[in-house]
Amino acid sequence: MTKHPTRIRVARMAALGVAGALVLTGCSSGSSDGGGKTSADGVSSAAAAGEGPLTMWAHKGNAPAETAALQAAVASFNAAHPKSPVTVKLIAESDYPTTVSAASASSLPDVLEVDGPTMAAQLRAKRLVELGPLLDPKTVNNLTGPIKDQGTLDGKLYTVGQFNSAIGIYANKKLLDAAGVKYPTTLAGAWTADEFTAAVKTLAARNTVLPGKSLDLKLNYSKGGLTGEFGTFAFSPLVWSAGGDLMKDGKAVGALNSDATVKALNTVASWRSYVTPDTDDKDFATGKVALSYVGHWAYPDYKKALGANLLALPLPNLGIGTRTGAGSWSWGVTPNSKHPKTAAAFLDHLLTDENVATMVAANAAPPGTNTALAASSLYGKGGGLALWGEAASNAGVAVGTSCASGTNIPNTCVAIVRPRTAGYPIVTTEFANALDVIFKGADAKATLDKAAQTVDTDFADNDGYR
Secondary structure: OOHHHHOOOOOOOOOOOOOHHHEOOOOOOOOOOOOOOOOOOEEEEEHHHOOOEEEEEEEEEOOHHHHHHHHHHHHHHHHHOOOOOOOEEEEHHHHHHHHHHHHHHHOOOOOOEEEEHHHHHHHHHOOOOOOOOOOOHHHHEEEEHHHHOOOOOOOEEEEEOOOOOOOOEEEEEEEEHHOOOOOOOOOOOOOOOHHHHHHHHHHHHHHHOOOOEEEOOOOHOOOOOOOOOHHHHHHHHHHOOOOOOOOOOOEEOOOOOOHHHHHHHHHHHHHHHHEEEEOOOOOOOOOOOEEEEEHHHHHHHHHHHHHHEEEOOOOOOOOOOOOOOOOOOOEOOOOOOHHHHHHHHHHHOOHHHHHHHHHHHHHHEEEEEEHHHHHOOOOOOOOOOOHHHHHHHHHHHHHOOOOOOOOOOOOOOOEEEEEOOHHHHHHHHHHHHHHHHHOOOHHHHHHHHHHHHHHHHHHHHHHHHH
C-alpha cells in the first residue's frame, strides 16, 4: 500500500498541472453507433436503444491492484455488451482534479469519477446528472449509508461508489498488554478522551526504543504537521464525537468555532509531546510506538508486520460516542453522455458483489454495498477490521436518516461524511490549517473564530455556493 494518504481518496485542491493519461480500450465492436441502422431523423436504432461506445475517466492511484480490479470490471462489461464498449482514460491522482475542472462540457466522458467531498462542486459545475431514474433500484437500495449520503444532495442521488473509507486507532496488543493498558472491544466501550490520553502517556513512559513517544498521527503526510485533507478526514470525527461540526445550516460560525470543536482540537493538541515524527512512516509497523491513528489503507502493511498483535480500535469518545470518517471515490454520469442509461448500467455492473469484492480485496476499504459489507471477512464479525465495519454500518440508510456533516446529525450516526457543499475546499482548508496551528500551540478559540469567519465570508462572496 502507498505511504501517502491517497488511499482515503481525498480532494486535491491545489492546481498541479495536467499530466499525460494512460488510455485503456475495451473490445470494440463495429461503428460508433453500435452498428444499428439509421432512422429518418438521423438517429441510429442502436443509439435509440441506448447502445453505443462509452468513455470513462478514472484516477490512477499508487495501488496497481486497484487499477487491475477496475480493468477486470471493464473487461467483463465489454464482453457482455459488445455494442457498448467502455474506454477508460486513467489520469494521475495528483492531476485528476485539475484535469476535470479544466475540461469543457463537450469533452467530458460518459462516466466520471468523482472524489466524495467534491460531488457538490461537480454538480454545481453541471458535470453530473441525477442517477436515481437511471440506475437499477436494487443497486440504489444496496448502497451503504455513507455511499448514499455522500452522493446525495437535496434528496437526489448523483454519485455511487464501490467502496467507503474508515479511520480509527491501530494498536500493538503486545505493547499494550506489557504496559497493562486495557483497550476497547466494542464501539460502545471506546476509550474516553481521558482514557485514551492516559493510555498514550502510559505507553510513552514504557517506551525504551523511542522514549516518551507512543502515538503516530501520520505527521509525515503533511511535512510534520496536520494540514491537508488527511487533517480534515482524520480529525473531524473527534469534533463530531464532541458534539460539534464543521458547518451547520450553511454557516461555519457557531459550528467550526463552537465549544465542542475547541474541546476536540485542544484534546488533539494535548497529545503532541507523545507523538512521533514518523518521518519514514514505519514507527508503528516496526514496533517503535504502540498506537497509530490512521485509516483502512494502512491495514495490509500493518497486518503483515504485526500479525495477531494488530488491533483495530474505534476512535476515542469525546462525549456523545465514537465517530469515524466516511466517503471516498465515486462514479457519476455526465450530461455529455449520449447513452446515459447504458452508462448507468455500467455503474450497476461496477456495484455487483463480485466487482465490489474484487476492488476491496485490492485496497482493504469498507465495501460500498450492504451485501458485500455483510459478506466481508475483513469487516464482518471476527474480521481484523470488524469494529470499523460495524461503525460503517451505523450510518445513513442504516439509521433511517442522513449522516452528513453540516446537517443535524442524529446521535445514532457513527460513520459521517464530510460537508456536501460546493464550498468544501475553503471549509477543509480552514479546518485543517486551524487544526495544525492549534496542535502546535496556538490558542484554539481564537484560531477557530478566525477560521469560521473566513469560511463564512467566502460563502457570502459566492452566494453560499448554491
